[in-house]
Amino acid sequence: MNAADATPLNNGIAIPRLGLGVYQSGRATENAVGWALEAGYRHVDTAAMYGNEAEVGAALRRAIAAGVVRREDVFVTTKLWNSDHGYDKALRAFDASFRRLGLDRIDLFLLHWPVPEGRLDSWRALERILGEGRCRAIGVSNYMVRHLEELLNHAKIPPAVNQIELHPWCQQRDVVAFCAAHDIAIVAYSPLTKGVLLGDRRLAAVARKAQRTPAQVLLRWCLQKRFVTIPKSAKREHIIENAALFDFSLSAEQMAMLDDFNEERHVTWDPRGEP
Numbered sequence: 440m441n442a443a444d445a446t447p448l449n450n451g452i453a454i455p456r457l458g459l460g461v462y463q464s465g466r467a468t469e470n471a472v473g474w475a476l477e478a479g480y481r482h483v484d485t486a487a488m489y490g491n492e493a494e495v496g497a498a499l500r501r502a503i504a505a506g507v508v509r510r511e512d513v514f515v516t517t518k519l520w521n522s523d524h525g526y527d528k529a530l531r532a533f534d535a536s537f538r539r540l541g542l543d544r545i546d547l548f549l550l551h552w553p554v555p556e557g558r559l560d561s562w563r564a565l566e567r568i569l570g571e572g573r574c575r576a577i578g579v580s581n582y583m584v585r586h587l588e589e590l591l592n593h594a595k596i597p598p599a600v601n602q603i604e605l606h607p608w609c610q611q612r613d614v615v616a617f618c619a620a621h622d623i624a625i626v627a628y629s630p631l632t633k634g635v636l637l638g639d640r641r642l643a644a645v646a647r648k649a650q651r652t653p654a655q656v657l658l659r660w661c662l663q664k665r666f667v668t669i670p671k672s673a674k675r676e677h678i679i680e681n682a683a684l685f686d687f688s689l690s691a692e693q694m695a696m697l698d699d700f701n702e703e704r705h706v707t708w709d710p711r712g713e714p
């Protein structure tokens with residue numbers, strides 16, 4: 440495996456299993472994306488709510504012009520924010536994201552949150568966008584089992600992806616199992632727990648045994664679980680560190696130790712209470 444290693448989605452396209460998240464990267468976004476592409480990343484995850492789609496697009500165009508990457512080799516995800524739900528509003532929001540990115544296409548467009556009012560109408564809009572060839576795949580984020588069941592009961596096209604918080608302390612096993620049963624790929628966000636749990640002594644013990652950093656251990660756990668993972672960093676040294684995952688593996692014993700961390704502890708928002 441390498442940083443461009445990809446997993447197939449249920450519509451036949453492939454998504455690179457390591458991506459760069461850019462939530463709250465602000466003005467550092469353009470440099471961060473450029474460094475990630477130089478380090479071998481071929482997947483960038485942004486959103487309308489992050490306010491940096493334009494910077495992501497600018498960084499990718501700059502890397503293409505410099506010969507660092509080809510557009511067809513880079514997978515770009517963005518998302519519909521809560522205030523833009525509804526059929527017509529979702530169509531307009533997609534157009535706005537498309538303009539801000541300034542790219543020839545959006546590879547993956549997600550519903551960012553299961554907003555109770557309008558989410559099914561928004562999904563119909565995403566199906567139309569996909570049918571018109573304006574993006575290559577559509578999916579959801581922060582959807583729990585009941586949200587997915589509702590969607591599958593109404594959708595003409597099932598979601599290709601569900602992006603959820605995932606790390607050893609928050610494994611959301613019911614959602615993961617449901618997605619596996621319905622051929623929905625899992626994308627793990629906040630895989631490094633926003634740094635909150637990187638100092639855990641049990642994680643440190645696994646990292647010492649593996650002779651890797653705690654961050655690398657958490658990301659390798661995600662990869663060996665067959666999740667796509669999108670660690671966020673705006674620091675060049677961390678971006679490079681987070682990509683150094685493909686010359687080692689965790690043993691079955693180490694994976695089991697990490698699995699035992701689970702306590703369904705969210706370090707971000709928890710969508711389980713969303714109706």
